[in-house]
Amino acid sequence: MLDIVGLTKGYEGGAGHPLFTGVSLHLERGECIAIMGESGVGKSTLLNCIAGLEPVDEGSIRLAGAELTTLDDNAFARLRRQHYGFVFQAFHILPHLTVVQNVALPLWLLDRPGREAENLARAMLDRVGLLARADDWPRHLSGGELQRIAIARALVHRPTLVLADEPTGNLDPERAIGVLDLLLECIRDAGAVGIIVTHSRAAAARADRILRLSAHGLDTEVSRP
């Protein structure tokens, strides 16, 4: 499903140049991995490269057989809207939209009819246990609930690839594991692949594999059955 081979990335004049080399990764449908590594090693940068938000210096990224590194910005933006889901530490829920409108947003951007988008958004809210809050304003929800809404929004358009950057970094440890398990379940149910960057070993341990990013690539840290 996702094949990354020999990715190299650096920032001109950056402290470490290049930041990382030789990053390779193969992910099957339904597989979720956690990426850990020292602060500043380039974990968020790697996610940005996979998302086409940063150009890579060398290497190949193939999603469902298609090479992504040669796409122009517009083509990558279209691909992102359709095939990517994102979850961030800060949730990024829009305060002036209701909960269900926030979740329907990716479908609106794909020009799905309003009624269909809303029905799918409500079904996804049901999936994350928040259907009863669909017409509420985000400011009335807790951090854990906001992150569940962000998960619903990331999955509502049935993306191929879900990228999560410290998705539980703003939650207390108990709530974090529940939210992370929900994210992983939703990714697996959808047959998508998930890449989760986290500093939390407890969170990383919920993924199928833990990989460690260093300047020399991605290495398997712990294999799980």
Ligand SMILES: Nc1ncnc2c1ncn2[C@@H]1O[C@H](COP(=O)(O)OP(=O)(O)OP(=O)(O)O)[C@@H](O)[C@H]1O
């Ligand atoms: N647009 C940019 N231009 C120049 N340098 C950048 C840019 N973005 C990130 N960097 C640098 O690249 C390095 C890696 O940053 P990145 O945020 O990817 O690391 P990280 O592993 O995710 O760190 P953390 O765990 O602290 O979030 C840092 O030194 C950062 O300052």
